[in-house]
Amino acid sequence: xxxxxxxxxxxxxxxxxxxxxxxxxxxxxxxxxxxxxxxxxxxxxxxxxxxxxxxxxxxxxxxxxxxxxxxxxxxxxxxxxxxxxxxxxxxxxxxxxxxxxxxxxxxxxxxxxxxxxxxxxxxxxxxxxxxxxxxxxxxxxxxxxxxxxxxxxxxxxxxxxxxxxxxxxxxxxxxxxxxxxxxxxxxxxxxxxxxxxxxxxxxxxxxxxxxxxxxxxxxxxxxxxxxxxxxxxxxxxxxxxxxxxxxxxxxxxxxxxxxxxxxxxxxxxxxxxxxxxxxxxxxxxxxxxxxxxxxxxxxxxxxxxxxxxxxxxxxxxxxxxxxxxxxxxxxxxx
Amino acid sequence: xxxxxxxxxxxxxxxxxxxxxxxxxxxxxxxxxxxxxxxxxxxxxxxxxxxxxxxxxxxxxxxxxxxxxxxxxxxxxxxxxxxxxxxxxxxxxxxxxxxxxxxxxxxxxxxxxxxxxxxxxxxxxxxxxxxxxxxxxxxxxxxxxxxxxxxxxxxxxxxxxxxxxxxxxxxxxxxxxxxxxxxxxxxxxxxxxxxxxxxxxxxxxxxxxxxxxxxxxxxxxxxxxxxxxxxxxxxxxxxxxxxxxxxxxxxxxxxxxxxxxxxxxxxxxxxxxxxxxxxxxxxxxxxxxxxxxxxxxxxxxxxxxxxxxxxxxxxxxxxxxxxxxxxxxxxxx
Ligand SMILES: Nc1ncnc2c1ncn2[C@@H]1O[C@H](COP(=O)(O)OP(=O)(O)O)[C@@H](O)[C@H]1O
Ligand SMILES: Nc1ncnc2c1ncn2[C@@H]1O[C@H](COP(=O)(O)OP(=O)(O)O)[C@@H](O)[C@H]1O
Ligand code: SF4
Ligand code: SF4
Ligand SMILES: [Mg+2]
Ligand SMILES: [Mg+2]
Numbered sequence: 001x002x003x004x005x006x007x008x009x010x011x012x013x014x015x016x017x018x019x020x021x022x023x024x025x026x027x028x029x030x031x032x033x034x035x036x037x038x039x040x041x042x043x044x045x046x047x048x049x050x051x052x053x054x055x056x057x058x059x060x061x062x063x064x065x066x067x068x069x070x071x072x073x074x075x076x077x078x079x080x081x082x083x084x085x086x087x088x089x090x091x092x093x094x095x096x097x098x099x100x101x102x103x104x105x106x107x108x109x110x111x112x113x114x115x116x117x118x119x120x121x122x123x124x125x126x127x128x129x130x131x132x133x134x135x136x137x138x139x140x141x142x143x144x145x146x147x148x149x150x151x152x153x154x155x156x157x158x159x160x161x162x163x164x165x166x167x168x169x170x171x172x173x174x175x176x177x178x179x180x181x182x183x184x185x186x187x188x189x190x191x192x193x194x195x196x197x198x199x200x201x202x203x204x205x206x207x208x209x210x211x212x213x214x215x216x217x218x219x220x221x222x223x224x225x226x227x228x229x230x231x232x233x234x235x236x237x238x239x240x241x242x243x244x245x246x247x248x249x250x251x252x253x254x255x256x257x258x259x260x261x262x263x264x265x266x267x268x269x270x271x272x273x274x275x276x277x278x279x280x281x282x283x284x285x286x287x288x289x290x291x292x293x294x295x296x297x298x299x300x301x302x303x304x305x306x307x308x309x310x311x312x313x314x315x316x317x318x319x320x321x322x323x324x325x326x327x328x329x330x331x332x333x334x
Numbered sequence: 335x336x337x338x339x340x341x342x343x344x345x346x347x348x349x350x351x352x353x354x355x356x357x358x359x360x361x362x363x364x365x366x367x368x369x370x371x372x373x374x375x376x377x378x379x380x381x382x383x384x385x386x387x388x389x390x391x392x393x394x395x396x397x398x399x400x401x402x403x404x405x406x407x408x409x410x411x412x413x414x415x416x417x418x419x420x421x422x423x424x425x426x427x428x429x430x431x432x433x434x435x436x437x438x439x440x441x442x443x444x445x446x447x448x449x450x451x452x453x454x455x456x457x458x459x460x461x462x463x464x465x466x467x468x469x470x471x472x473x474x475x476x477x478x479x480x481x482x483x484x485x486x487x488x489x490x491x492x493x494x495x496x497x498x499x500x501x502x503x504x505x506x507x508x509x510x511x512x513x514x515x516x517x518x519x520x521x522x523x524x525x526x527x528x529x530x531x532x533x534x535x536x537x538x539x540x541x542x543x544x545x546x547x548x549x550x551x552x553x554x555x556x557x558x559x560x561x562x563x564x565x566x567x568x569x570x571x572x573x574x575x576x577x578x579x580x581x582x583x584x585x586x587x588x589x590x591x592x593x594x595x596x597x598x599x600x601x602x603x604x605x606x607x608x609x610x611x612x613x614x615x616x617x618x619x620x621x622x623x624x625x626x627x628x629x630x631x632x633x634x635x636x637x638x639x640x641x642x643x644x645x646x647x648x649x650x651x652x653x654x655x656x657x658x659x660x661x662x663x664x665x666x667x
Contacts, residue, residue: 044527044528044529045527150615164616164617166616167616194390194391194554194617195390195554195556195595195598195599195600196390196594196595196598196612196613197390197616198598198600199597199598199600199610199612199613200612200613202600203612221527221528222600223528223602224599224600224601224602225600226602227600227601227602227603227604227606228600247604248604251602251603251604252604252605261529262528262529263602265528265529265531265532266528266532266557266602267532267535267557267558267560267561268557268601268603270560270584271557271560271561272560272561272580272581273539273561273562274564278536278539278540279532279535279536279561280532281529281530281532281533281536282529282532282533283533285497285498285499285527285529285530286527286529301529
């Protein structure tokens with residue numbers, strides 16, 4: 001694995017037993033996150049984003065799920081590379097919340113309602129870093145200040161339910177970064193927040209990353225958020241990567257009809273119905289991983305589909321510098 | 335919008351609408367205070383017009399929409415629909431009006447009864463209002479399904495057999511069944527995937543135009559709201575901050591809160607300016623809103639005078655463009 005990579009996922013297969021058969025929720029996904037980089041994974045619901053991030057943290061419920069194949073190479077603080085897919089659960093416990101920080105959409109699901117915020121941040125520091133109670137409390141306070149929580153001394157002794165959604169997400173960020181992880185995994189961290197609060201949190205995450213150099217795997221369904229935070233982007237569709245590249249070239253000149261369509265579906269702030277235009281819409285809906293069409297997964301919804309698209313699945317091929325797309329006709333996507 | 339529509343009497347006139355909810359606390363769940371979910375809301379809506387309603391969660395959009403339909407009882411103010419005051423109407427009289435005012439809900443999963451077949455989901459209102467014979471109703475349901483882009487044989491299936499987007503189409507068909515003049519669409523696409531949102535927005539837009547519907551379109555996605563709306567109203571903590579024709583509101587916002595909302599909306603264009611007006615802090619508790627301008631605790635332009643009661647007044651700054659802000663020197667240009 002290259003020296004500048006923090007995470008290198010290779011051909012990940014995460015499956016769930018379904019009735020009948022098996023649901024290949026993540027089916028051969030490969031991508032890497034560099035040091036100092038935010039990689040966004042974007043896609044509609046059910047495309048396999050969360051299963052990818054849960055796999056990386058080894059939090060897939062087994063059964064019904066299983067990491068059926070692939071490698072999850074991770075470089076920790078000591079510079080050593082480990083394959084998380086094969087790490088013992090015991091070793092994983094010293095990675096999670098320590099070398100890999102995690103933030104989820106709904107902070108209440110990961111904050112314990114019966115402990116104060118200070119105790120919860122302090123707990124991670126005591127468990128992973130061996131700090132004593134006093135030092136952990138001081139460090140927790142410093143983290144709360146760092147994530148912009150006003151009156152941090154008072155907040156330290158409050159319970160999560162006493163805080164607003166935005167404050168709780170700041171607490172989650174403080175907790176996730178407390179042990180100075182090399183990788184932060186954030187799964188839709190702003191989806192439940194209002195736009196003005198989302199803007200604050202995105203701004204905070206950008207600032208903290210510049211300061212700490214932490215790599216971020218940022219999962220979202222929102223291409224606007226992608227443009228705000230990401231350096232590179234992976235687009236998922238029905239358990240597969242359909243396009244990836246640096247944020248600028250992917251958003252400016254998408255080469256997969258799905259990415260192109262997703263961008264076209266979003267009305268621009270200046271677009272008006274009064275001008276006579278209808279919104280561009282992708283027909284149909286995302287296929288379930290249990291019933292994935294043969295050949296190109298996107299073919300049933302694709303305006304450019306031709307018979308050859310149904311015969312075999314296209315490969316992810318280079319379409320420009322640091323930009324690939326899984327489409328036979330990428331040259332025709334304007 | 336043509337000028338003759340403007341001069342006509344509005345289909346809906348809302349004046350000083352208020353809805354307070356008791357807040358209960360303690361072991362005995364006694365009322366410990368009040369939340370003014372909607373406070374002093376006034377606006378008009380013309381026939382065939384789409385008014386967008388935006389604001390962050392908790393600003394009172396849903397409460398406003400439901401109070402106007404009297405699905406919940408307003409605690410103050412007046413609502414004139416088709417020239418008739420509806421706030422005091424009894425059940426029977428209200429039923430006659432309700433035929434003309436319908437709602438489409440946000441959650442297409444929760445808002446359809448899972449035990450009802452689609453034909454009954456859509457046909458129920460026809461039965462309630464005694465419209466048509468049994469056979470007529472069946473034909474009508476079939477026609478409605480086709481109108482919303484589903485096939486007529488969908489009528490014998492159950493809601494869970496459909497995707498989110500298809501369920502929202504069923505919800506729209508249900509609202510249209512009784513041929514209303516006015517629809518409240520409360521976040522009708524917020525729960526849908528982006529690629530499906532556009533399908534449903536197009537459908538709503540087409541039907542609105544074809545049927546000449548007046549729509550109160552509630553949403554938090556500002557781009558979708560601008561796309562579909564003739565005018566847009568912005569709420570914060572239960573109060574109206576700004577209301578204007580869409581173009582004026584988006585191109586010349588006059589209220590600092592509107593400016594903040596617009597600048598916070600993430601834009602997928604990597605070249606869009608990233609400079610933004612970041613608001614400090616959170617929305618204050620609605621139980622205890624700030625005096626004067628309710629936005630003042632987060633407003634970067636607040637002055638001492640903003641705490642005075644006069645700062646609440648809505649004033650017209652351009653034709654059809656009203657704003658509840660005492661300052662005239664921010665954001666023009
Ligand atoms: N615990 C589970 N059991 C069975 N299937 C699951 C489970 N978790 C996720 N899946 C399936 O995996 C697919 C991808 O889900 P997910 O990764 O959550 O999508 P996304 O985060 O992109 O919305 C979906 O089809 C989902 O139903
Ligand atoms: N049934 C209710 N009882 C008490 N408070 C309520 C009730 N419904 C809404 N509220 C409160 O009224 C305010 C406005 O809510 P709502 O109309 O749902 O806002 P929005 O739709 O803009 O998110 C919020 O503070 C909310 O908590
Ligand atoms: S391979 Fe064919 S069907 Fe698939 S996205 Fe490209 S053009 Fe469309
Ligand atoms: S009245 Fe004052 S506090 Fe309110 S929006 Fe205007 S400047 Fe800001
Ligand atoms: Mg997810
Ligand atoms: Mg609402």
